[in-house]
Amino acid sequence: xxxxxxxxxxxxMFILTGGQVGTAMLALPALLGKAAGQHAWVCxxxxxxxxxxxxxxxxxxxxxxxxxxxxxxxxxxxxKVAGTICILVFAFYLIGATTVLLxxxxxxxxxxxxxxxxxxxxxxxxxxxxIYAVSKGGRVVGRLNETLFFGLVLSMFFIVIPVYYSHDLTxxxxxxxxxxxxxxxxxxxxxxxxAGAEILLVLYSQVxxxxxxxxxxxxxxxxxxxxxxxxxxxxxxxxxxxRMARFTWPGVTILKIAHVPVxxxxxxxxxxxxxxxxxxxxxxPSFAAALTLVQLFxxxxxxxxxxxxxxxxxxxxxxxxxxxxxxxxxxxxxAISYLSIGFTFPxxxxxxxxxxxxxxxxxxxx
Amino acid sequence: xPKPKPVLSLLLIIICLNTAGCWDSKDVDRLxxxxxxxxxxxxxxxxxxxxxxxxxxxxxxxxxxxVYPNLSALANAKVTVETIPSSTVGYGRDKRGxxxxxxxxxxxxxxxxxxxxxxxxxxYKHLESLYRFPExxxxxxxxLVEGRGEDVLKMQTDNADNIGTLLYSLVREPYKRxxxxxxxxxxxxxxxxxxxxxxxxxxxxxxxxxxxxxGLAVFKKDKLLAKLDLRQTRSLVLxxxxxxxxxxxxxxxxxxxxxxxxxxxxxxxxxERQGDVYVFKVEVLLTGxxxxxxxxxxLDVERGKKIEDFIAAEVESDCQQIINTMQNEWKxxxxxxxxxxxxxxxxxxxxxxxxxxxxxKAQIQLEVKVDITNTGELR
Numbered sequence: 040x041x042x043x044x045x046x047x048x049x050x051x052m053f054i055l056t057g058g059q060v061g062t063a064m065l066a067l068p069a070l071l072g073k074a075a076g077q078h079a080w081v082c083x084x085x086x087x088x089x090x091x092x093x094x095x096x097x098x099x100x101x102x103x104x105x106x107x108x109x110x111x112x113x114x115x116x117x118x119k120v121a122g123t124i125c126i127l128v129f130a131f132y133l134i135g136a137t138t139v140l141l142x143x144x145x146x147x148x149x150x151x152x153x154x155x156x157x158x159x160x161x162x163x164x165x166x167x168x169x170i171y172a173v174s175k176g177g178r179v180v181g182r183l184n185e186t187l188f189f190g191l192v193l194s195m196f197f198i199v200i201p202v203y204y205s206h207d208l209t210x211x212x213x214x215x216x217x218x219x220x221x222x223x224x225x226x227x228x229x230x231x232x233x234a235g236a237e238i239l240l241v242l243y244s245q246v247x248x249x250x251x252x253x254x255x256x257x258x259x260x261x262x263x264x265x266x267x268x269x270x271x272x273x274x275x276x277x278x279x280x281x282r283m284a285r286f287t288w289p290g291v292t293i294l295k296i297a298h299v300p301v302x303x304x305x306x307x308x309x310x311x312x313x314x315x316x317x318x319x320x321x322x323x324p325s326f327a328a329a330l331t332l333v334q335l336f337x338x339x340x341x342x343x344x345x346x347x348x349x350x351x352x353x354x355x356x357x358x359x360x361x362x363x364x365x366x367x368x369x370x371x372x373x374a375i376s377y378l379s380i381g382f383t384f385p386x387x388x389x390x391x392x393x394x395x396x397x398x399x400x401x402x403x404x405x
Numbered sequence: 406x407p408k409p410k411p412v413l414s415l416l417l418i419i420i421c422l423n424t425a426g427c428w429d430s431k432d433v434d435r436l437x438x439x440x441x442x443x444x445x446x447x448x449x450x451x452x453x454x455x456x457x458x459x460x461x462x463x464x465x466x467x468x469x470x471x472v473y474p475n476l477s478a479l480a481n482a483k484v485t486v487e488t489i490p491s492s493t494v495g496y497g498r499d500k501r502g503x504x505x506x507x508x509x510x511x512x513x514x515x516x517x518x519x520x521x522x523x524x525x526x527x528x529y530k531h532l533e534s535l536y537r538f539p540e541x542x543x544x545x546x547x548x549l550v551e552g553r554g555e556d557v558l559k560m561q562t563d564n565a566d567n568i569g570t571l572l573y574s575l576v577r578e579p580y581k582r583x584x585x586x587x588x589x590x591x592x593x594x595x596x597x598x599x600x601x602x603x604x605x606x607x608x609x610x611x612x613x614x615x616x617x618x619x620g621l622a623v624f625k626k627d628k629l630l631a632k633l634d635l636r637q638t639r640s641l642v643l644x645x646x647x648x649x650x651x652x653x654x655x656x657x658x659x660x661x662x663x664x665x666x667x668x669x670x671x672x673x674x675x676x677e678r679q680g681d682v683y684v685f686k687v688e689v690l691l692t693g694x695x696x697x698x699x700x701x702x703x704l705d706v707e708r709g710k711k712i713e714d715f716i717a718a719e720v721e722s723d724c725q726q727i728i729n730t731m732q733n734e735w736k737x738x739x740x741x742x743x744x745x746x747x748x749x750x751x752x753x754x755x756x757x758x759x760x761x762x763x764x765x766k767a768q769i770q771l772e773v774k775v776d777i778t779n780t781g782e783l784r
């Protein structure tokens with residue numbers, strides 16, 4: 040294991056949170072409000088079960104294959120050919136996720152901050168930062184996530200402040216009247232936002248103390264859930280479910296109602312901080328994809344070149360990102376991709392591992 | 406020789422900052438900062454600027470009037486007031502591009518006035534573009550004008566920089582000066598959700614500053630329903646539980662010199678269902694201090710209680726009149742109590758909460774409590 044990519048459990052926690060909390064958080068309340076009304080926040084708790092299982096499965100898998108990286112694990116459990124194909128699918132999924140997330144981020148920045156700046160310029164600027172961070176390896180990515188996390192904490196203060204100016208507690212009531220169908224529909228929307236947990240599959244082998252991975256992963260999920268809950272509850276309190284569902288980015292619109300003296304336009308300051316925070320959501324899967332491919336093709340010495348290549352691919356892909364009206368369709372596909380790749384692959388690997396038990400080590404050596 | 410990385414990084418940052426700024430940069434001296442705007446039903450086109458009128462989509466329906474200060478020191482007038490007739494508010498911005506030499510910063514505007522006739526037709530379709538436009542803050546204050554907003558904006562005032570700043574000061578925090586709400590775009594929007602209905606402060610021409618707050622406009626969703634005078638406004642604000650403060654006069658039977666009390670208000674609502682009838686128990690709480698009591702008899706516990714009872718009875722009578730009018734004439738919940746029923750039975754009530762029968766058949770029990778906590782520096 041290269042020390043360049045080695046991270047500690049604290050950094051892992053921040054990388055996992057950074058990989059989950061992104062632009063979608065600002066749009067999620069509208070989707071949940073439409074799906075489940077005042078129970079929007081319950082959908083987040085329900086939806087968090089998917090990444091919870093995902094993280095527990097990956098942690099269990101990693102514990103059973105200590106010392107093996109993701110590529111070795113895939114090939115040992117699924118065989119050389121099938122394993123390689125699955126790794127490539129997984130890597131493409133991560134690159135696709137990065138492209139989608141970057142496209143959505145760029146559209147948001149265009150809408151609120153740089154309406155006349157061409158999309159390619161916004162994407163290029165973002166990708167320059169992403170490529171630079173990823174090229175420095177896992178340790179730098181870890182430290183970056185650690186530092187930028189405090190930007191997320193600050194941005195949460197921003198989101199809470201409008202509640203002081205306008206709120207209605209009845210918007211959250213009644214707590215009863217739960218409808219399972221509505222909650223499940225809402226929970227499906229949260230899957231897109233919680234996607235990102237699967238990069239633990241790549242990162243597990245890079246953590247210096249594997250015994251601390253489980254706690255770090257649970258803490259990371261807790262932080263992500265808390266973040267989503269804060270945004271959803273604040274938006275519900277301020278707008279109510281019915282009005283909230285009409286907005287494209289209620290997480291930003293909520294900032295437009297605060298009357299903070301001197302600052303005046305709260306959302307611009309928030310977005311300035313948010314640019315840094317949300318780039319983690321692009322940096323982390325990019326790093327995971329680069330590390331996966333480096334391990335697969337055994338090209339550690341050409342890591343930077345690979346990162347640059349991936350950066351170009353993502354840059355080109357992000358040019359084709361859909362407009363706001365097409366976002367919903369893309370997000371639905373993204374959720375399905377996460378369930379079928381990010382969630383299912385580790386689960387299948389764990390099942391094979393449980394079934395094959397002792398034969399795995401022999402295969403790995405072979 | 407080591408690579409000059411800090412220099413490269415710095416160069417990169419400078420290039421990046423400039424690259425992003427090029428497309429969206431605007432010179433400040435080319436910007437026009439509107440302070441107030443009004444929307445009225447289209448009347449005429451004295452400036453003959455409506456040359457695009459060919460076909461139904463170009464047919465003007467709304468007159469948009471905007472006030473913005475002239476930043477040039479050489480300009481004779483302090484402000485420019487311009488009316489643009491247009492088929493929609495958003496399309497009006499296109500026409501303004503031909504008449505205004507500066508770039509118009511819509512997001513800087515502070516006050517939107519709605520003309521009475523336009524409000525009667527419904528305001529949402531005219532305000533929609535403001536909610537959609539990212540540049541616009543949802544903090545813009547809204548008010549209804551008795552008459553046309555255009556006429557108010559075209560007035561001269563000697564007591565403020567211009568009519569726009571005067572209007573902004575007037576509608577910004579009226580709840581700190583009396584029983585009058587400040588209503589923003591955000592509030593007007595969320596008050597159109599099921600179980601809610603908006604109110605707007607009303608502005609009228611007159612008074613020492615040329616304009617004054619004349620009462621409250623009650624809406625059924627986005628359509629003007631009724632106009633209230635200042636006394637009715639106070640009752641509605643108390644019933645609605647809009648946090649504000651102001652003075653109440655009183656006169657006890659054995660005193661011929663009236664006094665006054667300064668109070669803050671609060672509201673509590675409980676709802677229960679008795680068969681098919683929804684029973685709302687509305688409690689209005691007034692807490693205040695005696696600010697004036699010129700009678701010879703000093704204030705004691707007994708007289709204090711009498712003052713409290715006097716004000717409570719007056720307020721209760723006024724509020725009851727509003728409740729009766731609301732249930733029998735307007736048949737619309739303008740005191741914002743339906744939300745408490747929704748908070749208990751949302752799934753069942755949401756489809757019918759805005760039906761006239763719901764609020765008409767509801768039983769509303771009112772109780773007003775007054776608590777005088779201080780008598781000032783005199784006994």
